[in-house]
Amino acid sequence: MLTERRRTRAPEASRANALHPGAWWIWALGxxxxxxxTTHPLLLALLIGTAGYVVAARRSDAPWARSYGAFVKLGMAVLGxxxxxxxxxxxxxxxxxLVVTLPEVPLPHWAQGIRIGGRVTAEGLVFALYDGLKLATLLICVGAANALANPTRLLKSLPGALYEAGVAVVVALTFAPNLIADVQRLRAARRLRGRPDRGLRGLLHVGLPVxxxxxxxxxALAAAMDARGYGRTAEVPPAVRRTTAVLTLGGLLGVCVGTYGLLTAEGGSYGLPLLLAGLAAALGGLGLGGRRSLRTRYRPDAWGVRAWLVSASGVAVAALLIVSGSHDPAALHPGVVPLTAPSLPLWPAAAILLGLLPAFVAPAPAQAPSSKESS
Structure with a gap:
């Protein structure tokens, strides 16, 4: 008699109900x-905790899913x-x-405004901590997407015009996780043999096999790509090629200008229209560019209700933080002069907690069968 399995709030992931990888990237980018x-340390810590909880709850055992720890270490290194x-x-x-006064190196007159050494104040260190923590949080969010989204399935979901560029990006994204897995495997093998796995000697003996x-x-990848006809394109009329280039380049330029307008206070009037026009032109260019692709998709991933919920949670977090920053900028950017402990703004913190939704609605990773389950 089969024992009753532990029930989860979301179904177990399978090929039929697997979450679209683009939803994970939209959530992480949000x-x-x-x-x-924001530079608020408590809000940034809450974002890191949100990303970490979702990764812990919905990460699979695939090799590319083990790279989250490396991104966390990279973020901490950037902060340091x-x-x-x-x-x-x-x-x-x-x-x-004043914290400490270091010996200052004299510099020529043309290097005014730059110093090496000198006074180190607590205000300067706290400002650097806030600034570095923001960049570390960005890296950790990217690491969460890299650990949750299957890069092979993400490549399959790209438009035909972006297939070649997508292959390069996916190969680059999967290189680091595979490299980390190889290093861990070789170090474990050397430890089992009683050989050193640290220091210069261990690095040389591990680095060469890696x-x-x-x-x-x-x-092997080059041979597989060549066997599958990678790089072959269909013939399209010259007018279509020129129209594709104009729409794509013009759309990307409009996206860049519109994004710059949204990020600056002076460009609020023209930023959003240019961004939308650029996106429309770029999508049109990608649609025309897909005519050159001869490949077909086998069992394409469906964008279901759960994918909409996951991506919407990330977009909601980003939108609510942007609205909160426009109404009360001081709440998201605590000052360091005078030096005071920042207080947690409740509404932005509640908005960030919406990012926990994927931990409850996304399909749970398949669990290995337990030894207690018997028939």
Whole structure:
């Protein structure tokens, strides 16, 4: 008699109900957009916790899903480098709370405004901490998307015009997770044999097999791409090619100008119309460019209700943080002069918690059968 399995709030992931990988990227980019709108350390920590909880709840056991820890370490390294720069290169923030005074290196007159060493204040360090934490949060959000979205399925969902560029991006995204998995596997094998896996000697003995494996994967990938006819295109009329180039380039330029207008206070009137026009032109160019692609999709991923909920949660977090920042900028950007402890703004914090929705609506990763389950 089969024992009753543990029930989850969402169904177990399968090929039929797997979440569209684009939904994960929209959700993560929404969290990253929200992080770019604030320097509040508590809100940034809440964004990191939200991304980490969703990754822990919905990450699979695939090799590319193990890269989240590497992105977290990279974010912490960026934060540490930002603090080191603030200590040795100074900070533009004036402060009265002196921490330490370092020996200052004299610089020529043409390097005015730059210093090496000198006074290190608590205000400057806190400002660097806020600034570095924002960049670290952006990296962690990208790492969450990389750990949750299947890069192969994401490539299959791209428009035909972006297939070649998508292959390059997917290969780049999967290189780091596979490299990390190879390093962990080789280090574990050396430890089991009683050999050192740290230091310069361990690095040399681990690095060479890792590079050899990367080269073998590259050769196998090139052979597989050649066997599948990668790079072959269909013939299209010259007028269609020129129209595609004009629409794509013009649309991307409109997107860049519109985004710049939205990010600046002076461009609020023209930013949104240019952004929408640029997106429409770019989508038209991509649609025409897809005529050159000869490939077909086998069992394309469906964009279902759960994908809409996941992507909408990320968009909602970004939109609510943008609206909150326009109404009360001081709540999202706490000052450091005078040096005071920031208080948690409740409405932005509640908006960020909407990003936890994928942990409850996205299909749960398939679990290995337990030893207690028997018939």
């Amino acid at each position: 969290l990253g957009t929200a992080a770019s709108r 480098i930002r603090l080191v720069f603030a200590v040795f290169l100074g900070s533009p923030i004036p402060g009265t709370h 590079l050899e494996g990367a080269l073998e994967r590259s050769v």
